[in-house]
Amino acid sequence: MSYQLKWSVLWSGQSGHWLLQGLLTTLQISALAWVLAVALGILSGALRTVPFKPLRAAAVFYVEFFRNVPLLVWMFFWYFGVPPLLPRPVQDWLFDHSAEFWAGMFALGVYHGARMSEVIRSGIQSIPRTQFEASVAMGLSVWQSYRLVILPVALRLIVPPLTNDSLNLLKNSSVALTISVAELTFQTRQIETYTARAFEALTAGTLIYLVLCVGIAGVMSVVERRYAIPGLIARVGGPGGHARP
Amino acid sequence: MKRVLVVLLAFLLLATPLSSASAQSQTLDKIKEAGVLTIGTRTGSPPFAYINKNNEWVGFTIDLVEQLVIPAIAKEVGKPIKLTKKESTPPTRIPLLNSNSVDLIAGTMTDTPERRQSVEFSLTFFLTGAQFLVKKGSPIHGINDIAGKRIAAQQGSTNAKIIREKVPTAQLREFPDQPAAFQALVQGQVDAYTNDGIQLYGLKGKAPNPGDWEVVGDFFSEEPYGMAMRKGDAKFKQTVDAGLKQGFESGKYFEIYDKWFGPKGELPYPLSPQVKAYLLKQIGK
Numbered sequence: 001m002s003y004q005l006k007w008s009v010l011w012s013g014q015s016g017h018w019l020l021q022g023l024l025t026t027l028q029i030s031a032l033a034w035v036l037a038v039a040l041g042i043l044s045g046a047l048r049t050v051p052f053k054p055l056r057a058a059a060v061f062y063v064e065f066f067r068n069v070p071l072l073v074w075m076f077f078w079y080f081g082v083p084p085l086l087p088r089p090v091q092d093w094l095f096d097h098s099a100e101f102w103a104g105m106f107a108l109g110v111y112h113g114a115r116m117s118e119v120i121r122s123g124i125q126s127i128p129r130t131q132f133e134a135s136v137a138m139g140l141s142v143w144q145s146y147r148l149v150i151l152p153v154a155l156r157l158i159v160p161p162l163t164n165d166s167l168n169l170l171k172n173s174s175v176a177l178t179i180s181v182a183e184l185t186f187q188t189r190q191i192e193t194y195t196a197r198a199f200e201a202l203t204a205g206t207l208i209y210l211v212l213c214v215g216i217a218g219v220m221s222v223v224e225r226r227y228a229i230p231g232l233i234a235r236v237g238g239p240g241g242h243a244r245p
Numbered sequence: 246m247k248r249v250l251v252v253l254l255a256f257l258l259l260a261t262p263l264s265s266a267s268a269q270s271q272t273l274d275k276i277k278e279a280g281v282l283t284i285g286t287r288t289g290s291p292p293f294a295y296i297n298k299n300n301e302w303v304g305f306t307i308d309l310v311e312q313l314v315i316p317a318i319a320k321e322v323g324k325p326i327k328l329t330k331k332e333s334t335p336p337t338r339i340p341l342l343n344s345n346s347v348d349l350i351a352g353t354m355t356d357t358p359e360r361r362q363s364v365e366f367s368l369t370f371f372l373t374g375a376q377f378l379v380k381k382g383s384p385i386h387g388i389n390d391i392a393g394k395r396i397a398a399q400q401g402s403t404n405a406k407i408i409r410e411k412v413p414t415a416q417l418r419e420f421p422d423q424p425a426a427f428q429a430l431v432q433g434q435v436d437a438y439t440n441d442g443i444q445l446y447g448l449k450g451k452a453p454n455p456g457d458w459e460v461v462g463d464f465f466s467e468e469p470y471g472m473a474m475r476k477g478d479a480k481f482k483q484t485v486d487a488g489l490k491q492g493f494e495s496g497k498y499f500e501i502y503d504k505w506f507g508p509k510g511e512l513p514y515p516l517s518p519q520v521k522a523y524l525l526k527q528i529g530k
Contacts, residue, residue, distance in 0.1 A: 080428055095395060095434050100418065177400070178425060180418040186400070189336050193401045196363040198340045 009195040010204050022187030023208060029101060029183060030170045033108035037169060038162075040113030042155075045120025046146055059117070066114035071175050074111050078103035079179040104176030112169045119161045123154035156227055163220040167213045184208060270480035272348050277322040284310055285333030285347035289423060291447045292511035293353045293371075293470075302330055305505040306351045306472075309370055309492070312501060314349070314472070317488030334421075335401030339363055342475055349472055349485065353444065355403050356471035365482050366471035368489045368527050370498075372520045374464020375404040376442040378430065378449060380457060385437045387462030391415045397426040397435040404439045407466045423448060441468045447512050469523075490528050498524075 009015060040062075047059035066074070079100055083091045094102070127150060135145035174185035182190075188205035192198045276282050286294040286307060294304035311328060319326045333341050338350045342364060356366040377396075379385050385394065392414045398405035400419040408415055418435055420426040427448055430438045438445070442460060449458045474482055492498035499516070506514040 076425075079434070080432060083434070084432060091433065096416070099434065178421055180397070180400075180420050180429075182419070186419070189401055192336055192339075193403075194359065194406060196339055196357075196360045198336070199343075 005200060006197060007200055009191065009197045009200050013194070015191045015195070015201075018187040018190055019184070019204060019208070022182065022184035022205075025101075025182055026170070026173050026184040026212075029105050029108065029176060029181065030173045032105045033112065033173070034166060034169055036105070036109030037112035037116050037165075040110065041116030041120050042151065044113070044117040045124065046151065048117065048121045049124045050142065050146075063114045063117050066110055067118075071107065071111050071172055072178060074107040075104060075175055075179050078107045100176070100179045100181050104173070104179055104181045108169060108173055108176070112165060112172070115168075116162065116165050119158050119165060120154060122161075123158035124150055126157060127153055153229070153232070156224075156229060156232070159220055159224040159227075163217055166220070167216060170212060170216065171209060270478050270484075272475065272478050272481040273318070273322055273484065275345075276318060276326060276348060277324065280324065281327045281329050282310075282315060282318060282349065283329045283331060283347045285331050285338050285341050285350045285352070287334070287352040288332050290353050290444065291451065292505045294351070305501065306353070306370070306470075308501045308504070309489070309498070310349070310351045310472075312497060313492040314351075314485050314488040317484050317491065321484045335399070338473070342473060345475075348481075349474055351472045353441070353470055354473055355441075355468045357403060360473070363476065364473040365476050365478070366473055367482065367485045368493075369469035369471050369524065370489060371443070371470040372523050373441040373443040373468050373470070375407065375439055375466040375468065376445055376460050376462045376464065377437040377439050378427075378445040379437045379459055379461055380430075381459050383436065383459070383461075385461065388412065388465040391437065394437065395435040397429050397438040399423065399426060399440055402440065403466060403468065404441070408439065411465070427452070443512075443514060446514060450512055493525060493528050493530075 010019070044059040044062050047055045048063070050056065082103070083094060083099060086094070131153075132145055132150060135149040136142070140148065173183055176183055177186040177189075180186075184205055188201040191201040191204075195201070284307075286302075286304070288294070288296050288302065290304070291297075292304055293306045294302070297303050307330070315326050315328060331341070331347050333347065333350060333352065335354075338347075338352070338354065339360070341347045342350055350364075354360075356369060360366070377385055377387070377391075385391060388408075388411065391408070391412055393416070395416045395418060396408060397418050397420055398408065400421050405417060405419055408417055418426075418429065420429065423440070423444070426435075426438050426440075429435045438448075440448075442464065445460045449455050449460060452458055472485060474485065489498070492501070502516060503510065505511050506516070508515075
């Protein structure tokens with residue numbers, strides 16, 4: 001009565017090809033969504049700290065609205081809610097050109113942008129206010145102080161929490177299967193359908209996610225060390241010691 | 246090395262009585278002890294298994310279990326048995342079964358050779374085939390018209406697999422559940438939705454304007470529905486089959502069929518002579 005594991009289902013037939021395709025789709029959708037999320041995050045995170053109330057209010061609205069609605073709802077919103085607003089020929093063109101992929105990408109990017117915004121805001125706010133005042137006193141405009149002084153320091157400070165959210169983004173890309181994006185989780189289910197072997201397929205999917213996440217965390221910790229400003233961040237373990245995971 | 250051998254031997258000795266016990270049927274023992282049969286079934290597949298307007302979990306398959314299978318099990322174990330239902334979906338049902346969370350999958354599961362390698366199937370209790378649901382007046386009339394078209398299917402279903410093999414040029418979009426696939430059809434994300442014919446009739450019947458939709462095409466696959474059990478428990482399978490067989494012989498099955506699919510049923514779907522012959526052939530008639 002016990003379950004007999006049969007790992008060969010993962011490389012026999014089309015399974016290997018599917019896993020690879022799923023992996024590529026997951027990487028594509030996550031990479032594009034990440035770029036969008038970081039851009040939106042920096043923009044709205046910075047806007048939340050600027051000395052102009054209307055801009056702050058707009059950024060607060062974006063963050064609170066997008067991070068407090070479940071991701072699944074955003075998936076459906078971008079896939080089912082947005083296309084009907086477009087003219088019919090545009091809709092047809094989109095539906096023939098992976099509308100689900102772009103809908104999923106926007107859902108992921110905009111949702112995680114709101115979350116990253118908070119990370120970036122906390123980074124900015126951890127910089128003493130006097131830095132900003134000093135740069136303005138030096139004759140820089142607000143835009144210049146953010147671009148040249150505040151953001152370069154803030155972005156270095158937030159690498160660890162940003163890594164955290166980037167990993168979440170990668171794993172959350174699996175929600176896109178609800179709107180028929182054939183990403184990694186989708187393909188593991190596909191293998192289950194064809195072979196009726198759920199444990200093997202899910203194990204393969206889990207391992208791939210794990211390897212991806214550990215890989216990304218590794219890259220981010222290299223980034224953190226390489227771009228650290230000497231003397232700015234006190235590290236446990238002393239200079240050149242262990243980077244934080 | 247010696248110690249390893251001893252441990253191995255001990256395990257073998259332990260395992261031997263267990264495996265001879267399984268000829269007795271571990272599942273039946275478990276059911277007898279608990280007094281409960283746990284089935285994995287669906288909540289959104291009318292009329293096979295669904296939550297109705299009164300918030301009751303009912304359906305054709307559930308009736309078959311309650312009126313045919315449970316009496317057979319009760320007779321076998323010699324005490325009354327209660328029924329517990331759990332939600333199971335195509336991706337979760339085989340793991341639920343193999344992890345002993347449920348004893349029987351009774352929903353809308355198609356009996357396929359691949360699945361037979363992982364689970365045991367009962368006699369077929371329903372026969373349908375894959376068709377397409379389209380907007381009235383659609384140029385799609387069957388599987389020969391779908392090349393290049395966007396076709397929705399349910400993830401984990403056999404229909405998607407067949408389309409991928411027979412018409413690789415069709416753009417397949419697979420959704421985890423019926424409502425999302427139907428929504429995509431309504432909005433034009435896809436040109437047709439394929440699933441087992443009976444499920445499409447069910448979906449059409451529930452739609453706000455049933456007249457706007459059409460079920461088209463000949464069956465492009467044969468989908469015999471069976472109840473699934475863990476492998477290697479012949480006694481339990483015999484018991485379940487005996488219940489179904491008794492139903493076919495006494496005509497009780499056809500009464501239940503009529504309740505759900507008859508002219509006054511939840512979803513009128515007359516039993517065609519071919520399907521009836523197919524079902525009865527299983528019990529040698």
